[in-house]
Each structure stands twice: as C-alpha cells, then as structure tokens.
Amino acid sequence: MTPQDKNTALLNTQFCVIEAPFGRLGILTEMVDGSLMLSKIDYLSSKTPLSLPGNQLAKEVAKQCAHYFKNPRCQFNLPLKPVGTLHQQKVWRATQEIPLGSTSTYGEIAKKVKSGPRAVGTACGANPYPLIAPCHRVVSAQGVGGYMKEDSPGFYRQIKIWLLQHEGVL
Secondary structure, eight states: OOHHHHHHHHHHEEEEEEEETTEEEEEEEEEETTEEEEEEEEEEOTTSOOBOOOSHHHHHHHHHHHHHHHOTTOOOOOOBOOOSOHHHHHHHHHHHTSOTTOOEEHHHHHHHHTSOHHHHHHHHHTOSOTTTSOGGGEEBTTBSOOBTTBOSSSHHHHHHHHHHHHTTOO
C-alpha cells in the first residue's frame, strides 16, 4: 500500500468514541464501494477517551444512539457495511425481529435459523452492530446468559442487563 493509498484509507475510515449510559461506544464508519457505511459499534469502558464524530454518518450514528438511550423505541436507520457469514447474517436478522420489551432464547433462534444454540451464541458474539441487531435480547433458557463471548458477570454482561432493563424486559 502506497502512502497515498494509506491516506485515502484514513480519510475514508473514521472512528469516534461517544458517551453511553454504561460507558462509551466506539463507532467505525468507512467508505464501501463509494458509499459511507457503518462498519462497527464497540462497547468500550468509561475510561476510553471521547473523540468527536468526524463525518456526517458518524454524527448520525451518534445522534440515533443518543435517541435510543433516551427512548428505547427509537428505530435505527443507518447504512450498514455488509459483513458476516450467511449464518451470522441469519442470526442477526432474527434478532432484529425480536420485539422491543421481549426476549428469545438461543434455542428458539436456533430453530428459526435451522442451527444450534451454541452456533447462535457464537454469531451473537460476533455481531458488529449491537443495538441495531439487538443480540442482547437473546437469552439462555435459564436466565440472562452471557453476552459478546463473555459468560461471566463482567463488563459486557452488565451492558446486556442495562439494555434489557432499559427496554423494559428486566
């Protein structure tokens, strides 16, 4: 990659960090085939330094996230970078069909997408668009379950609990 290619890639990719009630959100946007798209949302610690959105899409993502944090009925309408395997995409679409204020189990999603509960959990853990594809609404048959590859009661599980409370599930 030439220095000019690196500069173009940097101009076409933008990462910012915004506040969230449970810490911070990292927002990554990038140019894909001539269109600016959201490529990832990360849950980050409250110790992560804030950085302002540098392009219009990042500003819009931040705005829609802020609306969601005030009102969980907020509907996201953002251009998403196509990513993931066919199986992951099926799981993420299935999570988007879970109504606000409801949950579904890993097993129920597995039946819907003709898979296994563990494979559903793995797909949820790989979700690049939490909040938009609400994998936090997928729970174990015995309770809340893990979240984002973490089964212990740690940072990501606390976010899952916050999100479910915010949406009126817990």
